[in-house]
Amino acid sequence: MTAAQEPTPESDRPAREAGWTQPTPVPRPQSRTQILSIIGFVSAAVALLFFPIVFGPVAVALGIIGHVRGERLGKWAAVAGAAAMLIGMALGALLRATMSA
Secondary structure, three states: OOOOOOOOOOOOHHHHHOOOOOOOOOOOOOOOOOHHHHHHHHHHHHHHHOOHHHHHHHHHHHHHHHHHOOOOOHHHHHHHHHHHHHHHHHHHHHHHHHHHO
């Protein structure tokens, strides 16, 4: 049965007679600590100046994992990681062009 269809009393009768019931959905508790998001923001800050190709994706991954686990700042840590990676790579290319000239 798909989620779009509502169960009818007739179609649900054998399951109820057998004593089967649908499990009640358990809401995911929102995380009180924002550890993964904070580490993601720190990785984003490091990605601006040192190894953006390494620390940028780490920040994005930590932000996404934090968001999935219910951290409010998780998505912003992922966005900051992506932005820091791009800016850090641009700064590195600019610095390399300046040093070789």
